[in-house]
Amino acid sequence: xxxxxxxxxxxxxxxxxxxxxxxxxxxxxxxxxxxxxxxxxxxxxxxxxxxxxxxxxxxxxxxxxxxxxxxxxxxxxxxxxxxxxxxxxxxxxxxxxxxxxx
Amino acid sequence: xxxxxxxxxxxxxxxxxxxxxxxxxxxxxxxxxxxxxxxxxxxxxxxxxxxxxxxxxxxxxxxxxxxxxxxxxxxxxxxxxxxxxxxxxxxxxxxxxxxxxxxxxxxxxxxxxxxxxxxxxxxxxxxxxxxxxxxxxxxxxxxxxxxxxxxxxxxxxxxxxxxxxxxxxxxxx
Numbered sequence: 001x002x003x004x005x006x007x008x009x010x011x012x013x014x015x016x017x018x019x020x021x022x023x024x025x026x027x028x029x030x031x032x033x034x035x036x037x038x039x040x041x042x043x044x045x046x047x048x049x050x051x052x053x054x055x056x057x058x059x060x061x062x063x064x065x066x067x068x069x070x071x072x073x074x075x076x077x078x079x080x081x082x083x084x085x086x087x088x089x090x091x092x093x094x095x096x097x098x099x100x101x102x
Numbered sequence: 103x104x105x106x107x108x109x110x111x112x113x114x115x116x117x118x119x120x121x122x123x124x125x126x127x128x129x130x131x132x133x134x135x136x137x138x139x140x141x142x143x144x145x146x147x148x149x150x151x152x153x154x155x156x157x158x159x160x161x162x163x164x165x166x167x168x169x170x171x172x173x174x175x176x177x178x179x180x181x182x183x184x185x186x187x188x189x190x191x192x193x194x195x196x197x198x199x200x201x202x203x204x205x206x207x208x209x210x211x212x213x214x215x216x217x218x219x220x221x222x223x224x225x226x227x228x229x230x231x232x233x234x235x236x237x238x239x240x241x242x243x244x245x246x247x248x249x250x251x252x253x254x255x256x257x258x259x260x261x262x263x264x265x266x267x268x269x270x271x272x273x274x275x
Contacts, residue, residue, distance in 0.1 A: 003105045004150060012113045012146070016120055016139075023124035031129045031175060035136050039120055042163065045155075046143055053150040056225030058235040061155045062243070065236070068162055069247040073254030075167050079174045080261030086178055087264075 009050035016043035030082045030092045034075065041071045104217065108210050109149050115203050116142035122199065129175050133168065134200040140164045141207055148214075154229040 016039060023036025045067040052060015086092055119139040126132035140163045147156035236244060 003103075004109045008109070008113075009146070009150065012116065015117055016143075019117070019120045019124060027124065029129060031171070031178075032124070032132060035129075035132060035171065036124060038136065038163075038167065039123070039139065042140060042143055045159075046146065049147055049150055049152045049155055052227060053152060053225050056227065058227050058231045061152050061227055061232045062236055062240050064152075064155050065158070065232075066243060066247055068158060069250055072162065072167060073250050075170055076254045076258040077261065079170055080258045083174060083177065084261055084264070092178070 004053075006050055006054040009053075010047060013043045013047040013050060016040075016046065028094045030085065030094055033094060034078045034082065037078070038071060038075070041067055041074070104213070105149055108213065109146065111206065112142050112145045112149065112210065115206055116146070119200075119203055131196055133171055133175065134197065135203075136171075137164050137168050138200050138203045138207075140168070141204070145207055145210060151226040153226070154232050 020036045020039030020043060023039065024033055027033055027036065045064040048060045048063040048067065050060070052058065052063075082092065085097060089097055091097075116139050119135045119142060123132045123135040123139060126135065140159060144156045144159035144164065147153075147159055
């Protein structure tokens with residue numbers, strides 16, 4: 001049994017996830033939305049690590065590695081898209097990009 | 103007991119840094135707080151006994167991915183406003199908050215070192231255990247992750263190519 005109670009770790013994970021969700025919903029800057037997405041992915045990884053530490057298994061860290069891979073790929077694509085949008089529309093406001101007729 | 107206090111202090115730092123991150127108007131200010139939030143989560147990984155994940159969190163999240171963000175923010179802020187912007191970014195109010203939070207994390211590291219180099223956690227899952235499981239039952243997941251990374255690489259290259267073409271002197275009307 002770990003010194004740190006698993007409930008507290010999961011509570012912190014949920015709190016960080018909700019904060020990231022608020023960031024995604026409330027902010028309109030594309031860069032800030034991507035950063036809030038990072039916070040959400042990180043909170044999910046924290047939940048895996050807490051569970052892995054609770055049962056003393058390596059699976060939690062392996063799933064964290066997979067989340068890390070996903071975050072790296074997502075940031076690469078997301079920032080590429082943000083660059084494209086900025087060069088076409090001259091803005092990073094997510095609300096002003098509502099006309100995508102190709 | 104000491105580990106528990108460190109855990110609560112680090113959690114407070116992580117939550118506070120995240121709240122500051124989503125309320126900053128300037129993306130660079132938010133980025134500073136986001137790095138602090140990721141570092142704090144790395145300290146929590148260490149306290150939970152996941153040393154390998156803590157190292158990866160600092161190197162890949164707070165290192166590599168944040169450098170990508172910094173590059174893109176710098177690329178989007180070209181022009182004459184840049185110098186005035188740099189001056190505004192370097193005001194004490196900007197970096198004082200993140201520095202104080204970083205100081206708290208540094209103090210925690212010193213406390214752990216003075217205590218004897220390791221926090222008293224219950225289950226320590228070592229890097230060798232992770233590696234054995236990763237290349238045993240999880241081998242297909244590693245392959246899928248590598249395919250995902252390759253897809254990300256190709257996609258990012260494809261998305262970035264027209265911008266490189268546009269940056270050259272324009273010949274088309």
